[in-house]
Amino acid sequence: MKIVIAGGGIIGLSAAMLLARDDHEVVVIERDPAPPGDPAAAWDEWEHRGVTQVRMAHHFAPRFRVLLEHELPDVLDGLVAAGAHRYNPLDQLAADVRGAARPGDELFDTVTARRVVTESVVDAAASGTPGIQIRRGQAVAGLVAGPPDSSGIPTVAGVRLASGEVLGCDLVVDAGGRRSALATWLDDLGRHRASTWWRTPDSPTTGATSVRSTGPCPRRRGRRRSMRSAR
Numbered sequence: 001m002k003i004v005i006a007g008g009g010i011i012g013l014s015a016a017m018l019l020a021r022d023d024h025e026v027v028v029i030e031r032d033p034a035p036p037g038d039p040a041a042a043w044d045e046w047e048h049r050g051v052t053q054v055r056m057a058h059h060f061a062p063r064f065r066v067l068l069e070h071e072l073p074d075v076l077d078g079l080v081a082a083g084a085h086r087y088n089p090l091d092q093l094a095a096d097v098r099g100a101a102r103p104g105d106e107l108f109d110t111v112t113a114r115r116v117v118t119e120s121v122v123d124a125a126a127s128g129t130p131g132i133q134i135r136r137g138q139a140v141a142g143l144v145a146g147p148p149d150s151s152g153i154p155t156v157a158g159v160r161l162a163s164g165e166v167l168g169c170d171l172v173v174d175a176g177g178r179r180s181a182l183a184t185w186l187d188d189l190g191r192h193r194a195s196t197w198w199r200t201p202d203s204p205t206t207g208a209t210s211v212r213s214t215g216p217c218p219r220r221r222g223r224r225r226s227m228r229s230a231r
């Protein structure tokens, strides 16, 4: 299949690698410029406005380490080589809280690094993967409608870039992060949303919890209003 991924962050580039390694032809569209090759230089030089937390340390859940080990071991090796810290959070606990070590504790092993380092390593691995084309400095501006299916539901036949260029494909993956404009793009196709996640204003954890709707979510005021400001 020819697949377009909107957004080249950690998720977009990791998805691209998994898909390309399954022999799909993948084009990643990323609004921001590429990181400089050296993760240390990225700290000083990389303008990555799409990810505002890019200079913060990130703790990745152990599942991330497990997935990397099984699916993208080169990324895990690259992270460690770039200085990521591999550790077990259980070892950070006071002895009377942690209790005795037990078989299986190693499942909690994880890696952590600053986001610039992680993104630089993921970008290097994706850039070297055959079958992936990463187009940076370009933004997806909308979806291209295909013919409706037999129930009249619009289908997606590609994406439209901000430059006006149209890229046809068999599948579009939205990896634009929490500020993704996907809901607006789907609105523009005819407001057929199968399901949508959004944050509730009355969330007991001040918006940190999302709820799932199986129908269309309430119309947001302002087409570009972010999930965050909708709280």
Ligand SMILES: Cc1cc2nc3c(=O)[nH]c(=O)nc-3n(C[C@H](O)[C@H](O)[C@H](O)COP(=O)(O)OP(=O)(O)OC[C@H]3O[C@@H](n4cnc5c(N)ncnc54)[C@H](O)[C@@H]3O)c2cc1C
Pocket: 006, 007, 008, 009, 010, 011, 012, 029, 030, 031, 032, 049, 050, 051, 053, 056, 057, 058, 059, 060, 061, 138, 139, 140, 141, 175, 176, 177, 178, 179, 180, 181
């Ligand atoms: C302050 C903060 C701290 C966090 N700390 C942690 C942590 O410690 N551990 C952890 O696991 N998670 C953490 N997170 C969450 C984590 O950062 C997100 O889950 C993660 O960024 C999601 O990755 P992503 O690739 O889906 O999206 P993003 O990282 O948001 O990437 C989206 C990419 O898409 C691009 N893009 C967006 N729209 C378009 C478009 N229309 N066209 C082209 N490109 C587009 C953007 O430029 C960006 O590069 C934190 C989040 C915040 C805000």
